[in-house]
Amino acid sequence: MNRTELRPSAFEQRLLKWLGGPLINLSESLGRIAILTRQTIAWVKSADRPTVFAQMVSVGADSLPVTVLTSLFTGMVLALQTGVSFRRVFNEPIYVGTVVGLSLTKELGPVLTAVVIAGRVGAAIAAELGTMKVTEQIDALYTLGTNPIKYLAVPRLIACLICIPILTLIADFVGIAGGLMVAVYRLGIPQATYVNEIQALTWKEGTHGLAKSVVFAAIIALISCYKGFTCEGGAEGVGKATTSAVVISMVLVLVCDYFLSALLVSFGIG
């Protein structure tokens, strides 16, 4: 075989050029996120409690109204659509409680809460850390003997890991209550029927949803911190970091949701 045969064709060269840059950037970002994750976990034990508490207020308490509102109407519309559709197919609105309960605890509770939190908290984290980066406040932390990962990323990760599963649980309850209102007052289903169907749910469904919400919390906190820490280029850079933190978190939540569900189901959880 002579040397010329080993040379890539013009098309292959173009393809490599087109794919090469983005692939290198992607692998670099993944590596950096892995390093950030390792360092954040290493500092978790030495987290400053008042800072963690302040972040929990921001992530948890301040996100409660929007989470409640979202899940309430999701539960309501789920009951309405199920009831109306099943009435058309089966002539009566059956299984409304089962559908609402299963959908909320396993899917909509964790996913919708994560999406809402990614928009509210993820954006706030990326914008705050991004602004600190471009105004050299992150560098200032280093010069004042403070590791920015310990001071900024760790409390945010802990707050998300604690608050997002709790918010998910609240979303499940509020959504089921919303479904109950529509089922009883709009569809005329007896309250006992709906409640019995909800009571048939087992710990497995709840665990399924909660396990996913823990992973979603880690995704939102770490991606948003990473985007903030790597932000460059003034106000425009902060805007871009914020947008990409929200978009990447949401997409990752939805993609991971499928794979996590498949994994949990294969273990017989939910």
Added chain:
Amino acid sequence: MIRLVNVHRSFGPNHVLRGCSLDIRDGETLTIIGGSGTGKSVTLKLMVGLLKPNRGEIFVDDQEISHLSEDALSQVQEKFAYVFQGGALFDSLTVGQNVAFGLYNLKKMDRDKIPDYVRERLALVGLTGVEQLKPAELSGGMRKRVAIARAIAMAPKYLLYDEPTTGLDPIMSDVINDLIVGLQKKLGVTAVVVTHDMKSAFKVSNRIAMLYEGKIVGVDTPEAIRNSKDPLVQQFISGSAEGPIKMKVRAF
């Protein structure tokens, strides 16, 4: 003593420092002058370990810092305090909390003594009764002074000033210059000032170094720099567009 030996540093395709060598002696105030984008701030960040060089060596008190572990580097960083260009005050904290920040974290002092110490450091930069204000409530000059108070609160051996007079009116610039000179006398720190404000450079420095195309092209006393025959130095201190330094200006 801080020593830079043949330091190179690039950002992507932009080769900023191209063999920068410089000695900073203990107790002196050395000013690095040079045009925008020549790598003055990069040089400061390399000294304190916020950036790592691509090539070359940086010595702080005879210890080479560019290959140190994170823990060893943070010990070296304790010798430094850095006054950032925009102040880099923490927006979410009050002025008092900003000045006390490093003291609480490094636990260099009893917690009960910190408030009095903070008041005293703020008084050294001419500020009183501002501890409870947020940085957003301060003027540009006050922010710079709080940033200086935060830096000197750490009782550093080396004090690095990044463009301390940029964006201030001429009178406030002179107040900051007096402050730099006064603090050097009172605290005996070694200071490195980065600026393109020649009035400030002549006033505060024991020596001035000129950075051009990523290298130090001359280091001397302010008097010798003023009388230098070097066309690069002369063009810079006279602020003339005509001369060997060509600024790239893009029309749009």
